[in-house]
Amino acid sequence: LPEEFIAALPVMERLEEHGYEAYFVGGSVRDIMMDHPIHDVDIASSAYPEEVQAIFPQTIDLGIEHGTVLVLFNEEHYEITTFRTESEYQDYRRPDHVTFVRSLSEDLKRRDFRMNALAMNRNGEVIDLFDGLEDIKNHRICAVGEATERFHEDALRMMRAVRFASQLDFTIEEKTYAAIQEHHCLLEKISVERIQVEWLKLMAGVAPKKGLRPFIDTLCYESCPALKEQKEAVEQLYTVVNGPLTEEETWLTLAHFAQWSEKETSKVLRAWKCSNAVRQKVCHTLPYLELRLERALTSWELYQLGAENLELLLSVYHLLQPEEETTEKERYEQLAIHQIADLAVDGKLLMQELGEKPGPWLGKVLHFLQQQVVNTNVENTKEALLAATKQWLEEQ
Numbered sequence: 570l571p572e573e574f575i576a577a578l579p580v581m582e583r584l585e586e587h588g589y590e591a592y593f594v595g596g597s598v599r600d601i602m603m604d605h606p607i608h609d610v611d612i613a614s615s616a617y618p619e620e621v622q623a624i625f626p627q628t629i630d631l632g633i634e635h636g637t638v639l640v641l642f643n644e645e646h647y648e649i650t651t652f653r654t655e656s657e658y659q660d661y662r663r664p665d666h667v668t669f670v671r672s673l674s675e676d677l678k679r680r681d682f683r684m685n686a687l688a689m690n691r692n693g694e695v696i697d698l699f700d701g702l703e704d705i706k707n708h709r710i711c712a713v714g715e716a717t718e719r720f721h722e723d724a725l726r727m728m729r730a731v732r733f734a735s736q737l738d739f740t741i742e743e744k745t746y747a748a749i750q751e752h753h754c755l756l757e758k759i760s761v762e763r764i765q766v767e768w769l770k771l772m773a774g775v776a777p778k779k780g781l782r783p784f785i786d787t788l789c790y791e792s793c794p795a796l797k798e799q800k801e802a803v804e805q806l807y808t809v810v811n812g813p814l815t816e817e818e819t820w821l822t823l824a825h826f827a828q829w830s831e832k833e834t835s836k837v838l839r840a841w842k843c844s845n846a847v848r849q850k851v852c853h854t855l856p857y858l859e860l861r862l863e864r865a866l867t868s869w870e871l872y873q874l875g876a877e878n879l880e881l882l883l884s885v886y887h888l889l890q891p892e893e894e895t896t897e898k899e900r901y902e903q904l905a906i907h908q909i910a911d912l913a914v915d916g917k918l919l920m921q922e923l924g925e926k927p928g929p930w931l932g933k934v935l936h937f938l939q940q941q942v943v944n945t946n947v948e949n950t951k952e953a954l955l956a957a958t959k960q961w962l963e964e965q
């Protein structure tokens with residue numbers, strides 16, 4: 570057993586002492602069998618949520634109606650989910666209600682893929698009712714049961730299939746693949762938020778080409794926001810990626826290939842429900858990326874771009890132009906100032922020294938001074954900046 574599981578053993582034992590069954594399930598068991606590091610330990614149990622709450626003093630309700638309780642134990646937290654079936658599906662989305670059951674096999678049967686339908690007891694014995702181990706050995710993603718039926722129950726599973734292909738460097742099994750190809754349209758019923766999670770995990774995977782290929786060929790992309798008309802751009806994205814991309818790198822690269830304006834990019838990222846921070850960063854960086862593809866950036870452009878956006882720009886630039894070298898990072902570091910606060914004067918000091926009242930001139934002169942310092946026309950000292958300000962005022 571890995572140490573993360575050993576730490577959870579007292580939790581399992583307590584459940585069993587009270588007469589319930591408990592198993593490690595889901596991604597963590599799959600990851601152990603692949604010798605991958607595990608991130609979250611999920612426990613499935615025959616105990617109903619109220620029963621879990623009754624035997625552990627510290628719990629947090631993560632959605633009792635779905636059967637999940639977070640147990641705090643020895644400084645760690647464990648998600649304990651009651652065995653369940655998902656009997657009633659509406660609109661191809663997650664079921665509104667779940668039915669709790671007392672049998673592990675029922676719980677494993679409702680899981681998406683055979684590799685994810687493994688369970689492990691506290692002795693480290695694997696319960697493999699659906700040939701999940703065989704799939705892991707063959708690097709294969711195969712739906713539990715009838716793929717078509719499973720995708721009708723929850724269409725998100727199709728996006729999960731392509732995401733796992735990228736994340737694990739696996740291949741989607743034939744029947745599962747054919748079912749995605751045939752039913753990709755069902756994805757349109759799925760909330761953007763859930764699709765976004767899988768899309769970004771796909772792009773952040775170790776083998777993004779492995780996920781993008783089926784994403785494109787099964788036409789899943791057509792059922793994603795704003796990508797219906799973007800086959801060409803997604804193909805180009807496929808051509809350039811070779812390893813994990815961040816959310817911002819993904820959108821910036823795609824915006825470049827789709828030739829979206831800042832405004833269009835903003836609209837697309839809104840449609841995908843991206844955070845304001847991501848949207849602003851990508852939109853701000855896009856025009857500078859296009860500039861950089863034509864020529865080196867000037868000092869002033871580097872200054873306006875800022876360190877974080879420059880980092881994003883360069884990582885995408887190197888993806889697009891792997892042969893080209895850039896000096897922007899070094900040149901950015903050598904700039905005389907990196908933000909307005911680095912100026913040797915501020916608005917207050919300028920007003921005091923010049924005996925002027927606040928007004929629009931102040932913003933203009935500070936802009937001018939930053940430009941002069943960044944372009945090394947004026948030294949960043951109080952004296953030089955005051956002299957430059959006086960001259961600027963005279964010229965107005």
Ligand code: ATP
Nearest residue numbers: 594595596597611679680681682685686723725726
């Ligand atoms: P990751 O390494 O990304 O966390 P994971 O396999 O743990 O991968 P989760 O989304 O955390 O994926 O889900 C945990 C488990 O719950 C899965 O392994 C699978 O057994 C089950 N599961 C999750 N989502 C679905 C779904 N939409 N349909 C069926 N089973 C699902």
Ligand code: MG
Nearest residue numbers: 595596597609
């Ligand atoms: Mg997980």
